[in-house]
Amino acid sequence: MRGETQMYRATIVSLVCNVVLVSIKSVALFMVNSLAIAMDLGISLVGLIVSIILYYSIKLSTQPADLVHNYGYGKVENVCEGMEGVVLIGIALAMSSQALVGLFHPNPIKLPWVGFSTSVVNVLINFGGAFYIFKMAKRSGSPAIYAEGVHFKLEGFISGMIAIAFIVGMALHAKGLDALARHADPLTALIVSIAVIIPSCKLAKNSFFKLLDATVEEDSQMEILKQIARHIDKFCDFRELKTRTAGRKKFIEFKIIVPEDISFRMGHEIVSNIEKDIQGNIPYCEVNIKLEPCDKDCKFSRKGQRCPYLF
Numbered sequence: 334m335r336g337e338t339q340m341y342r343a344t345i346v347s348l349v350c351n352v353v354l355v356s357i358k359s360v361a362l363f364m365v366n367s368l369a370i371a372m373d374l375g376i377s378l379v380g381l382i383v384s385i386i387l388y389y390s391i392k393l394s395t396q397p398a399d400l401v402h403n404y405g406y407g408k409v410e411n412v413c414e415g416m417e418g419v420v421l422i423g424i425a426l427a428m429s430s431q432a433l434v435g436l437f438h439p440n441p442i443k444l445p446w447v448g449f450s451t452s453v454v455n456v457l458i459n460f461g462g463a464f465y466i467f468k469m470a471k472r473s474g475s476p477a478i479y480a481e482g483v484h485f486k487l488e489g490f491i492s493g494m495i496a497i498a499f500i501v502g503m504a505l506h507a508k509g510l511d512a513l514a515r516h517a518d519p520l521t522a523l524i525v526s527i528a529v530i531i532p533s534c535k536l537a538k539n540s541f542f543k544l545l546d547a548t549v550e551e552d553s554q555m556e557i558l559k560q561i562a563r564h565i566d567k568f569c570d571f572r573e574l575k576t577r578t579a580g581r582k583k584f585i586e587f588k589i590i591v592p593e594d595i596s597f598r599m600g601h602e603i604v605s606n607i608e609k610d611i612q613g614n615i616p617y618c619e620v621n622i623k624l625e626p627c628d629k630d631c632k633f634s635r636k637g638q639r640c641p642y643l644f
């Protein structure tokens with residue numbers, strides 16, 4: 334299936350970046366003893382686990398439909414998206430309570446320069462990774478890969494914030510404001526936790542609503558109408574247009590009302606032509622059109638005209 338290669342590439346890049354990030358942050362945490370870096374490490378660990386799950390999910394989501402799952406496995410992508418959101422919310426909540434404790438009993442951090450420079454490296458890895466993953470998400474149209482890109486960008490901002498906090502901490506320390514400097518770390522951890530919760534809730538919420546058979550996005554809806562309109566002279570009316578999504582896959586169904594006395598062969602031809610046109614313009618979609626005979630109540634009949642004939 335198209336897009337599969339891009340999805341695998343994005344997942345491999347994400348996996349490698351996460352392994353590097355987890356290593357850098359583990360060493361930094363050991364050397365610097367910072368709550369903010371601990372939070373950052375937690376996020377990367379989740380990222381690493383998610384990218385492993387993602388790798389297997391892609392394998393599953395690209396599997397063809399079978400006897401047990403007649404509509405394929407597309408929804409596993411939305412499940413992945415939701416899981417990533419939920420786990421991040423969990424980490425943020427755990428870390429914010431840690432940060433609150435830290436604000437009242439701040440621990441002095443060691444080697445802030447190490448904290449600062451590793452954070453800057455992390456920012457570069459995250460934004461570089463996010464750039465590539467977003468590119469692959471766009472090419473494959475995969476919501477799970479897009480969610481992974483959001484995660485990477487978010488992580489980049491977090492590491493950036495932590496780097497700034499180290500600078501602020503060092504500046505305060507240089508001015509002899511040690512008590513204040515000690516609060517910079519837990520305060521950053523708290524701000525980061527709150528900053529993570531909001532987009533993670535959004536991610537989780539969106540994926541759950543997509544699992545409840547959300548319609549296709551507006552661009553595809555317009556495309557369906559455009560393709561139906563191209564065949565407007567071949568049917569009396571169309572109704573009951575329904576669409577739903579499962580990961581990258583889209584399912585479209587509707588009825589077209591045709592003049593009652595056209596041949597079975599012609600009816601079949603009209604349906605297949607519309608299906609082909611829609612499938613040719615919307616990637617990964619399955620179209621199901623039902624034929625119904627006109628009971629002489631279409632806009633043509635009402636005006637005393639004959640239903641539209643094809644020849």
Ligand SMILES: [Zn+2]
Pocket residue numbers: 569591592627628629630631632633634639640641
């Ligand atoms: Zn009619």
